[in-house]
Amino acid sequence: xxxxxxxxxxxxxxxxxxxxxxxxxxxxxxxxxxxxxxxxxxxxxxxxxxxxxxxxxxxxxxxxxxxxxxxxxxxxxxxxxxxxxxxxxxxxxxxxxxxxxxxxxxxxxxxxxxxxxxxxxxxxxxxxxxxxxxxxxxxxxxxxxxxxxxxxxxxxxxxxxxxxxxxxxxxxxxxxxxxxxxxxxxxxxxxxxxxxxxxxxxxxxxxxxxxxxxxxxxxxxxxxxxxxxxxxxxxxxxxxxxxxxxxxxxxxxxxxxxxxxxxxxxxxxxxxxxxxxxxxxxxxxxxxxxxxxxxxxxxxxxxxxxxxxxxxxxxxxxxxxxxxxxxxxxxxxxxxxxxxxxxxxx
Amino acid sequence: xxxxxxxxxxxxxxxxxxxxxxxxxxxxxxxxxxxxxxxxxxxxxxxxxxxxxxxxxxxxxxxxxxxxxxxxxxxxxxxxxxxxxxxxxxxxxxxxxxxxxxxxxxxxxxxxxxxxxxxxxxxxxxxxxxxxxxxxxxxxxxxxxxxxxxxxxxxxxxxxxxxxxxxxxxxxxxxxxxxxxxxxxxxxxxxxxxxxxxxxxxxxxxxxxxxxxxxxxxxxxxxxxxxxxxxxxxxxxxxxxxxxxxxxxxxxxxxxxxxxxxxxxxxxxxxxxxxxxxxxxxxxxxxxxxxxxxxxxxxxxxxxxxxxxxxxxx
Numbered sequence: 001x002x003x004x005x006x007x008x009x010x011x012x013x014x015x016x017x018x019x020x021x022x023x024x025x026x027x028x029x030x031x032x033x034x035x036x037x038x039x040x041x042x043x044x045x046x047x048x049x050x051x052x053x054x055x056x057x058x059x060x061x062x063x064x065x066x067x068x069x070x071x072x073x074x075x076x077x078x079x080x081x082x083x084x085x086x087x088x089x090x091x092x093x094x095x096x097x098x099x100x101x102x103x104x105x106x107x108x109x110x111x112x113x114x115x116x117x118x119x120x121x122x123x124x125x126x127x128x129x130x131x132x133x134x135x136x137x138x139x140x141x142x143x144x145x146x147x148x149x150x151x152x153x154x155x156x157x158x159x160x161x162x163x164x165x166x167x168x169x170x171x172x173x174x175x176x177x178x179x180x181x182x183x184x185x186x187x188x189x190x191x192x193x194x195x196x197x198x199x200x201x202x203x204x205x206x207x208x209x210x211x212x213x214x215x216x217x218x219x220x221x222x223x224x225x226x227x228x229x230x231x232x233x234x235x236x237x238x239x240x241x242x243x244x245x246x247x248x249x250x251x252x253x254x255x256x257x258x259x260x261x262x263x264x265x266x267x268x269x270x271x272x273x274x275x276x277x278x279x280x281x282x283x284x285x286x287x288x289x290x291x292x293x294x295x296x297x298x299x300x301x302x303x304x305x306x307x308x309x310x311x312x313x314x315x316x317x318x319x320x321x322x323x324x325x326x327x328x329x330x331x332x333x334x335x336x337x338x339x340x341x342x343x344x345x346x
Numbered sequence: 347x348x349x350x351x352x353x354x355x356x357x358x359x360x361x362x363x364x365x366x367x368x369x370x371x372x373x374x375x376x377x378x379x380x381x382x383x384x385x386x387x388x389x390x391x392x393x394x395x396x397x398x399x400x401x402x403x404x405x406x407x408x409x410x411x412x413x414x415x416x417x418x419x420x421x422x423x424x425x426x427x428x429x430x431x432x433x434x435x436x437x438x439x440x441x442x443x444x445x446x447x448x449x450x451x452x453x454x455x456x457x458x459x460x461x462x463x464x465x466x467x468x469x470x471x472x473x474x475x476x477x478x479x480x481x482x483x484x485x486x487x488x489x490x491x492x493x494x495x496x497x498x499x500x501x502x503x504x505x506x507x508x509x510x511x512x513x514x515x516x517x518x519x520x521x522x523x524x525x526x527x528x529x530x531x532x533x534x535x536x537x538x539x540x541x542x543x544x545x546x547x548x549x550x551x552x553x554x555x556x557x558x559x560x561x562x563x564x565x566x567x568x569x570x571x572x573x574x575x576x577x578x579x580x581x582x583x584x585x586x587x588x589x590x591x592x593x594x595x596x597x598x599x600x601x602x603x604x605x606x607x608x609x610x611x612x613x614x615x616x617x618x619x620x621x622x623x624x625x626x627x628x629x630x631x632x633x634x635x636x637x638x639x640x641x642x643x644x645x646x647x648x649x650x651x652x653x654x655x656x657x658x659x660x
Contacts, residue, residue, distance in 0.1 A: 024450070028457035076437055134639035135648075137437050138584060141384070141577055142632035153625035275448075281441055319456040321463070324449025331442030338432035 010286045010293070012340055014300070017329035024325060030318045038314055039307030039323070049306060051182075051192035055264075057302035058194075059084070059256040059273075061201040063280025064287060064294040065208050066122075066252035071289045072212060073245035074225035079125060079140025080253035081277025082147030083118040087254025089151040090117030092261045092268035095172025096159065103175040110176050111200075111258050118254015119247040121147060126246030130239035136246065144277070155270050167270035178263040197259030204255060205291040211248075212291075221245050253277065274305075275324075282327055285334040301327060353489070355605055360497050361563060363601025365390065365572075367500040368555030369579035370586070370593050371507050372548035376422075378511070378588060379544030380524040380651040384440030385425050387576025388447040389549050393418045393556030395451035398465040398567035399458065407474045411496075411557050418553020419546050421447075426545035430538050433655040444576070452569055463569035465560075474562040496558045500594075503551065507590040520544055524649035527656040537656045552576070581635035588649060600631040 022032035043053040063080045070077035077083075091114035098106055125139035152167065159169040178197055182190035212218035223231040224241040232238050260272055279301055286300070287293025304327065308320030333339070369386045376383040393414035401410030421443065428439045452463040459466055477498055478491035511517040522530040523540045531537050559575070560567045578600055586593030607627040 024453065028453060030457075076435070078437065078441060128636065128640055132640040134636070134641070137382075137384070138580070138639060139636055142581065142635050145574060145577065145632045146629050149625035149629045153623045156625075157623055275445065278441055278445060281438060285438065317457040319453055319462060321449040321452035321456070324445060325453060328442045328444075328446035328449060331445065332428060332434075332439060335434035335438040335442060336428045336432035338434065 006288055009337065009340055010288065010297070010334065013286065013333035014330060016333045017326055020329050021322065021326045025318055025322065028317050030315050035311055035315060035318050035322065038310045039304055041307070042310045043303040043306045047188045047192060051188055051194045053299070053302045053306045054198050055192065055194040055302075056305045057298045058198045058201045058259045059276040060279055060283050060298035060301050061205060061295060062255045062259070063253050063276045064283030064298050065204055065291060066249045067280045067284035068287065068289040068291070068294055069208060069212070069221070069252060070245055070249040071284060072225050073221040073241060073249075074228065075126075075129075075242065075245055075249070076137050077122065077125075077140055077246065077249045077253075078137060078278070078281060079122065079143050080249070080280050081273060081275070082140070082144035083121045083250040083253040084256040084260075084273060084277060085147045085151050086121045087114040087118035087250075088257030088261050088272065089154060089169075089268050090114060090254075091257045092169050092172055093159070095176035095261065095266075096170055099173030099175070101173070101175060103177075106173065106176045107178060107262065110172075110262055111255075114254045114257040114261075115251040116254075118257070119251035122250015122253065123243055123247040126243040129246075130242045136242075148271075151268070152270055155268060159268070168265075169268040171267045172261065176262055177266055178258070180263070193264045195259065195263030197255075197263040200255065200258060202295075204252060205295055208252070209291040217244070221248075253280070279327055282331040282334065286330060352609075355602075355609055357492065358605035358608065359598060359602045360493055361601075362604045363597045364494065364497040364500050365555040365558050365563075365575055366579045366582055366597035366601060367504065367594050368496075368558065369552045369576055370582045370597050371500075371503055371590060372418075372551030372555065373580055373583045374507065374511075374548075374588060374590060374593060375520070375544045375551070376548035377583065377652055378524045378649055379520050379541045380527060380649055380654065380656070381426070381429055381541055381545050382436040382440065382653040383545070383548055384437050384580065385422070385443035385576075386548070386552050386579050387572055387574070388440070388443035388445075389418045389421055389425075389552035390556035390559070390572045390576050390579075391444075391447035391451060391570070392421045392549075393553030394560040394571055395447075395454070395465070395556075395567045396553070397557030398468060398560040399455070401468050401472060401561050402466055405472055407468075407472055407561050410561050411474065411554060414553040414557035415550045416553075418549035418551070418556070420549070422546050422549020422552075423542070425549070426542050429545070429655065430541050433657065436653055436655075448570055451567060455567065465567040468561055468565045470565065472561075473565055474558065494558065494562050496554070496562050504590050504594045511590060516540075516543075521649070523656075524651055527651050527654075531656075531658065537658075541656070552579075555579070578631050581631050584635055584648075585631075585638050587647070599634075603627055603630045 025032040025035050043049045066080045067077055091110045094110045094113040125136045128134050128139050129136045155167055155169055161170050178195045180190050180195045182188040182192055220236045228238050283297040286297035304323045308323040312320040369390055373383045373386050396417035397410040397414035400413040401407050425443050428434045429436045455465050474496055476494050483491045519535050519540050523537050527537045582596035583593050585596040607624050610622055
């Protein structure tokens with residue numbers, strides 16, 4: 001029964017979001033059926049639809065996992081956005097500085113840089129909470145803005161090609177590139193940016209599952225999340241758990257940089273994130289903080305994102321911003337879980 | 347440096363601090379009642395869009411302003427229902443509201459004005475007036491009246507908020523509900539009702555702050571025009587220790603940092619001859635907030651029940 005509920009509840013939330021979204025579309029003066037047909041239909045075509053959908057899903061899997069791990073540990077990480085920016089810059093920095101190293105060495109180093117930078121940026125609010133008791137929500141929000149300003153400064157003043165009007169770094173070395181899946185999947189053209197980063201996302205999801213449910217670390221994280229007092233009584237150091245959980249969460253968020261820099265743009269591009277960090281909150285909640293759920297939720301949001309393109313092109317009045325509205329509505333309905341509870345039963 | 351610190355810097359500070367004051371004081375009502383309000387950004391965007399769109403049709407900034415505060419109240423009420431009635435995580439729900447108002451104004455303006463995300467320009471004489479436009483003062487005093495009416499009203503709102511918070515029964519109830527809802531409930535205060543009023547008030551005030559951005563400072567709504575001001579307002583609220591006057595001073599400080607950034611551009615050079623990177627000044631409010639929260643500059647203590655949904659039966 002509770003298993004079924006776990007499945008039915010997110011479905012209900014998505015359906016409610018779509019229903020309210022349909023009302024918005026109607027008010028605007030377009031046909032909801034047509035808009036939803038475009039939104040959902042275009043993601044299923046091969047190779048462009050599926051290729052791009054999986055590419056869009058990749059960063060959302062990482063940020064969804066990041067938020068999910070933190071929530072399992074009783075922490076709300078709304079700093080994934082900042083963590084992924086710092087990480088993307090760090091991975092580009094290694095790719096620029098160590099140009100010339102063989103691929104087998106450089107790619108892992110770049111990946112480690114992304115995860116390390118993300119983990120560090122995530123650990124800061126963890127440390128602040130563990131040491132001073134200041135709430136991670138406010139600190140992660142503040143660190144998002146600081147991260148954006150910091151990497152913006154580094155890009156603008158130190159790592160931009162002279163005269164380049166775009167806020168982007170110089171390119172990373174060729175040997176730091178991650179192969180695109182098109183280079184070895186038959187029928188998938190190489191122009192589609194879906195890359196090995198997607199496979200890494202799947203591996204990360206599996207590793208998160210193993211970490212949380214098959215290791216002592218994961219047990220301690222979950223115990224701390226469920227009942228800090230009981231965990232402490234059981235001999236777990238809450239302070240250590242807070243920092244560790246935030247670092248793992250930050251490392252996962254940082255892996256967005258791998259997909260973005262090593263697999264797609266081959267440079268750091270300022271402002272690349274399309275709210276991935278915040279959408280990750282929706283992905284984690286919709287996926288019930290479980291890696292398998294996160295994969296499904298990320299896929300759904302990626303379908304919407306991919307579908308936004310034809311909505312822009314083929315409808316008269318509705319723009320692709322309808323996707324953002326739907327994502328927000330999913331967050332709100334998932335958050336308002338109490339709405340779906342049977343009255344009188346507590 | 348002399349070129350930077352001028353009288354215009356003072357006015358620039360007031361201009362930039364005004365929307366922050368409205369939003370932060372709004373946030374104060376919500377947070378003092380115990381509801382975390384991350385949604386300030388979205389509430390401001392709702393107000394900014396509504397003000398610009400309504401003023402465009404109604405040709406009166408005052409109707410636009412009133413609509414903005416109503417829009418803010420309505421959105422805040424929905425937020426309050428999700429948080430209070432359905433006991434949602436307030437931070438998550440707030441994030442949802444913020445994302446909603448990245449998309450909703452864009453879709454609506456696309457449909458209403460066939461544009462991608464911005465409203466048409468409002469004529470200059472239909473924008474929110476300065477004090478001088480209402481009370482023309484003679485030259486020596488002219489300069490003092492060169493501020494927006496909304497900036498002046500912000501000062502009034504801060505004063506009223508202080509009075510309401512510390513000198514009225516409603517203020518006492520608001521604070522007690524935020525500090526200790528169980529005790530407040532036992533004393534016969536309707537916890538949920540007070541919290542609803544706190545959150546809805548935050549929508550009214552943040553909506554006005556947003557309206558000032560679109561039909562005061564600027565003359566149209568553009569996509570995501572708040573650009574993080576809702577979060578700076580939240581930072582100011584924390585820096586101001588959830589107290590009205592201190593919060594206003596924090597807003598002025600952050601507005602000042604912003605004003606200096608703008609004035610320094612192209613004027614002050616580093617020894618190397620480069621511009622001073624604006625990014626470092628932009629970081630100030632956020633760094634200050636982290637430092638304050640960590641307790642380095644006096645303790646900033648949040649209301650006792652901040653972020654804890656109240657469950658009567660629990």
